[in-house]
Amino acid sequence: MTNHWCDIENADSIMIIGSNAAEHHPISFKWVLRAKDKGATVMHVDPKFSRTSARSDFHVPLRSGTDIPFMGGMINYVLSNKLYFKEYVANNTNAAFIVGKDYKFKDGLFSGYDKKTRTYDKSKWAFELDDKGVPKRDPSLKDPRCVFQMLKKHYSRYSLDNVSKTTGVTEENLLKVYKTFAATGKKDKAGTIMYALGWTQHTVGVQNIRTSAMLQLLLGNIGIAGGGINALRGEPNVQGSTDHCILWHILPGYLPMPKASMPTFEAYTKATTPVSHDPESANWWQHKPKYMASLLKSWRGDNATAKNGFAYKMLPKADDGEDYSYIFLFDRMYKNEIRGGFVFGTNPAQSVPNSNKARKGLDNLDWLVVAELHHTETSDNWHRPGIDPLKNKTEVFLLPSAQRAEKAGSISNSGRWLLWHYEACKPMGESRSMGNIYVDIINRVRGLYSAKNGAYPDPILTLDWPSFYDAEDMAQRINGRFTKDVEFKGKKYKKGQQVPSFVALGDDGSTSSLNWLYSGSYTEEGGNKAKRRDLSQTPMQAKIGLFPNFAWCWPVNRRILYNRASVDANGKPWNPAKAVIEWNGKKWEGDVPDGGWPPNATGKGRYPFIMRKEGHGQLYGPGLQDGPFPDHYEPVETPITSHPFSKQLSSPCYKSVKSDMDKLAKPGDKRFPIVLTTYSMTEHWCGGGETRNVPTLLEAEPQLYVEMSPELAKEKGIDNGEVVVVESIRGKVEAVAMVTVRMTPFKVKGKIIHEVGMPFCFGWTTKGVGDATNRLTPAVGDPNTTIPEYKACLVNVSKAKKVTELV
Amino acid sequence: MPKAFFVDTSRCTACRGCQIACKEWHDLPTTATKQNGTHQNPPDLNASTYKLVRFSEHRIDGKVEWYFFPDQCRHCLDAPCLEVANGYVEGAVIQDKKTGAIIYTDRCKQLKEDECEEVTEACPYNVPRRNTGTGMMMKCDMCIDRQQAGLIPMCVKTCPTGTMNYGDRADMLAMAEKTLVKVKKEYPRASIVDAKDVNIVYLIQDTPERYYEFVTADNSAVGLPMSRKNFLAGMTKPAKRIFG
């Protein structure tokens, strides 16, 4: 989230799209309803009428996978009716930047496309630079090659008619949302967008979110109270686990993963550190070498020195252009290229797409370590239905892990608040915290290696690794320490003392930090700030519910990101009634500003979007894999064979794997005419491995269902409550039919298209509840993130002849 | 001043925090359920479910409406169940003076099965259930234990949206009236249910029959020889005479 949960109350208009907030983040509705009480309009754009829709002012049903046309239509509406916040757009975004001559867009493809590799040469999309290397600008926004004009041209194709016949949303409904939300393009109005996996889990997932960034920049809604782009993070600590980057392609603090083409620390920092020639651009990532040096220092202590490139050599390097994420891992597992691995608190046999293949892939492992609270479909894969365990070779270790209240530590909420929880009691039975388990495993591996024993033992033996797990000590290591006596900002620090903030981090080996973003969370001066429970606020802060003294928030306790964009050049808030920050002539008041520089009118300021090289919000985003402007591409499995925006039916860059089990239905496949979307549930958690074993929750939601419209049910002769088989080209799933007026058939290009929806939380280890919905979904992914397309694929539905999974 | 709940169903998101929290606080067991084409589960109140969120959905003039109703004992001011039960076993049901809570005591176990059925029948809202194992009559106790310790009832504490409100009866009634004015602007058929007879005061967005049959005392005549409302009317104080 750019903002935070309580801040939703400050919105005048709330668009919930790609999210079912009331069901999946129920407490968020405390804040949504408070905003509504104050007069905000709440809109829900989603294929299904859900509990969120029930409490919204209106619900607009949209066919899965058509969010870009919906949002593109709104961008077009805002531009053609001049409803954007002009001063904000001109000063804070790259609207005035001149795009280089090589950029072209024709019939759904951008320039630089290579058909063979399905990738773009992004250098074709660069800005035109002046002789200092700064992008050229036209402040009048009239140059035909400036971003603003290009944007207008690109989205002029997104007419109401085109959008309506693609999305299945009536023109009347489109206008209702467009008008309401575009009204927040005024200085004193704020609109927020709440999204979740309904937006990310598409082969155009990243571009879906780009559309909201663009719209919010046009309306001046970024950096202000009640505005922002608010990703409702799903998992219990998925904000924190993403910040610490439990992901193959990044290191803690969003530092890029070293690549084979970057053999040394110098090569790495050169390749990954952006350089800006504009003195007004803060270009915050210029500090990347300091953060990387401090990370490596904390990983290897005295074994990492400036002289040895902080032992960068010992890091694993990914091959350039290679992908090591879920889809590819399970493909390699299926192809016998993987021998063993660790599964900590996740259930891939249930949650990976095309799970029939994923389960077969797991069969090929020599060994598997699962740390969990309960048996799961992953730990027990070796005796899943239809399998002879005596033929399964995998050696499986199932390690009992502690529940949340049985350990101390911190998690980060969706609003980036760092929150400490305490140990209420000892772990049940012999269970242990995952931290405790992992420290022990690595120590035992270290024990098996010696300097001359085994393959390249140095990376393991040189780790600065604790002998036992201590959350408090780890929290200190995350913040970072001085590795020698230093003076910083007039204050003397001894070796081993906590650094006060990431500004103190150096690239000379003088500091360590396991995550620069969290520097400042545990300091000599303030102690462990995640433990703060002070509800006090200044009157200015209280007006917008900032709660700056409760816990701590990254970065540097800044509660609303990009807040320098909430003020004019003199540091005066656009909307004084809901000011986030304000310059009092000497300093900033309110929130912690995005950099303490004085306002821009002083000439000593910096552009507000400090994490971008050029310092401006990106209406034109030349960094993504699939184009600088989002354009509509159908899901990989789509019920239609053409759309009005271009000849390019699906994403030209989406990721996929090939095997005998990776079948895809053809566009408009008559065998599978129905769109399937999948989702979570209020009462169960993700794959359900934990909540299915909580009797009260299972009582409330006991079995797998498929929601369908009465129109579809009638067509198929299906009664409410009867068991049906849902079938895709990859697999079959039994589910109870939930025939409901909350599902709507869509009129797309004059034809009726049905959509059904299913949760994915039920699995065979809980008897009679049903089994993995993901046996239906395809292993295709977004070109930027490789997130799978769980939200749209093709199926058919029929009455079940024999029921086996739901008894 | 007795206590009351104001349950504003126009704010309910059916998150079912209240339904689960009630079970957890009271250590209530669960029952085996099936998916029957609705989210409402268990299908009805039962001896181990004092609080149940009911779901009802409609397409009205082309517009979809989904109504939620966190159902529970209404803690009647003059409770028919109390009159009936105490007619058989003195002290089986008591009304806590301080809170107005209708409490089933252990003496309920002395009620015979058919007497328990009569107690349930007497309830205009079809709430009390008999635990066939222990013979005990079961329903919401308004978290009397928590109230006595200065804590608010668990369902109210747990509710995220302001649907469940708890306080002095006069305050709750005032809140209900005020809220109704607001809700009526969007839902002209909205009403407050049986406010003068009960301590759990519901605001519903639409006509009672669009929720379920026992939302109001009025609606509960279905299939009974005597309208429950009339029965309830007869159950005011002098009703003791009926049972002699």
Place this chain on the structure above:
Amino acid sequence: MNISRRGFMKLAGVGVASISLSQLGLDLSPVQAYAAGLKIEGAQEVISICPFCAVSCHFIAHVKDGKIVSTEGDPDYPVSEGSLCAKGAAMLSMHNSHHRLQKPKYRAPYSDKWVEKEWDWVLDRIAQNVKKTRDKDFKTHNAKGQEVNRVESIFHLGSSQMDNEECALVHQGVRGLGLVHFDHQARI
């Protein structure tokens, strides 16, 4: 500093003893007191956080004799103000579930059953598997001859269930082993 909401509530609760049923004017000697005592009376309050969505509602665990006896929302957390959803409300049974694993289990290759094992045994065996596989498959250079120092045949998945401190630790260990197949729920 504001008076905390929880503190305020606790004050309100101080000194309120159970009212006796005899005050109600009934002879209740055969009747078991309906409020025989608050189950959280005398319990220690410990703050924890619901392990589900990233609203991160805080809850209070009431602990007696080292065991959680009740859980409810923490009114001091500004986001939830003491409220919880269905999952958050189920913290008590989630923690005390007898279905939970309580001892390490082992399933040998081609076996049809789990057997319980000691921690030392399983952790040693896991470490041996890691070393054996790593030693066999460690790549110092890729096909292009670039230095890569990695192991492709071992993976690590998870988890967003871990605390920040555990995540930081696991990341350090995973890269220390040289793993590149490393992913979690943020992508699925």
